[in-house]
Amino acid sequence: MRQRLPRRRILVAGWFSFLHGEATAGDVLALRRVEDVLRRAGVSYDVVWSPGFRAGALHLEEVRPEDYTHLVFVCGPLHGAQVEALHRRFAHCARIAVxxxxxxxDDPAVAGFHRVLARDAPAAPPVEDLSARAPAVPVRPVAGVILTHGQYEYGPQRRHDEVARTVTHWLAERDCARLELDTRLDTHDWRLSATPAQLLSVLARLDLVVTDRLHGLVLALRAGTPAIAVDPVAGGAKVTAQARACGWPALIPAERLDGRLLERWWEWCLTSGRVAARQVRAEFLEGSLPDSADGLLEALEVQRSPG
Known part of the structure; x- marks a missing residue:
């Protein structure tokens, strides 16, 4: 009589599983590659996540090691006490690193595995990282975020902190790539643009901008990128005035700021808003909209009165 093999139960872990580990984009894509291989083979598995990254997922402290026959550790360097602890806790499992x-x-964190399918190791040729062949992921909108916490000249009308808190909390829940930007230039800080051209080059490559700054709005439109403008001053101030001057509709007063309005203008910016922003950009370049420099030469004719 043919002997039946025990059913495999696989637990997949990585540095993204440890309470004091971290989840990187590369690690998670490597996990997706491993999951794809297991699914295609019809192999069932569980994945454990750090509670600091995914609070509602399966966590290591909740797992009963006796429920599993195999432990698969994905991506990252093999070293340290946390990896060694896995060997002790899952000593009865076949343990594989991939x-x-x-x-x-000779590190115990390495030697504790029954099989190591390394991407790089001493005296062995390197192989492609798992993230390179992970299943394709959808392209998400890229949003530039330009906020200010200053402008104390507006005194009790300031709503800057509340605006920043509402906007950033809302953005954190969006499935998008967020890029924090600053209109301030600096020739010494590599994180900031040193010239307007550098900042405009970034803005031109975004899908949209979310800002409570006047120049965040104007420079986004100059680059042909739609912007959600939030006026952080109660009653409206220069952001509102500038949106009106440019004929830009995606404006939210601080008093009305909420997720519903942000959602409305987000969808508009990602659809017809791009065409509208390019139209404003064309008007900027044509000089068809007036600005205050148009009256400068006439103003220079003014003579100071004696005395």
């Missing part, structure tokens, strides 16, 4: 870096083959 897509990992081996610094020292």
């Amino acid at each position: 897509g990992t870096s081996v610094l020292d083959p």
Whole structure:
């Protein structure tokens, strides 16, 4: 009589599983590659996540090791006490590391695995990282975020902190790529643009901008990128005035700021808003909209009165 093999139960872990680990984009894409291989083979598995990253997922402290026959550790370097602890806790499991870096083959964190399918190791040719062949992911909107916490000249009308808090909390829940930007130039800080051209080059590559700054709005439109403008001053101030001057509709007063309005203008910016922004950009370049410099030469004719 043919002997039946025990059913495999696989637990997949990585540095993204540890309470004091971290989840990187590369690690999670490597996990997706491993999941794809297991699913295509019809192999069932569970994944454990750090509670600091995914609070509602399965966590290591909740797992009963006796429920599993195999432990698969995905991506990252094999070293340290946290990896060694896995060997002790899952001592009865077949333990496999895949897509990992081996610094020292004699390290207990490495030697504890029954099989190491390394991406790089001493005296072995490197192989492609798992993230490179992970299943394709959808392209998400890229939003530039330009906010100010200053402008104290507006005194009790300031709503800057409340605006920033509402906007950033809302953005954190959006499925988008967020890029924090500043209109301030600096020739010494590599994180900031040193010239207007550098900042405009970034703005031109975005899908939209979310800002409570006058120049965040104007420069986005100059680059042909739609912007959600929030006026952080109660009653409206220069952001409102500038949106009106430019004929830009995606404006939210601080008093009315909420997720519903942000959602409305977000969808508009990602659809017809792009065409509208390019139209404003064309008007800027043509000089068809007036600005205060148009009256400068006439103003220079003014003579100071004696005395």
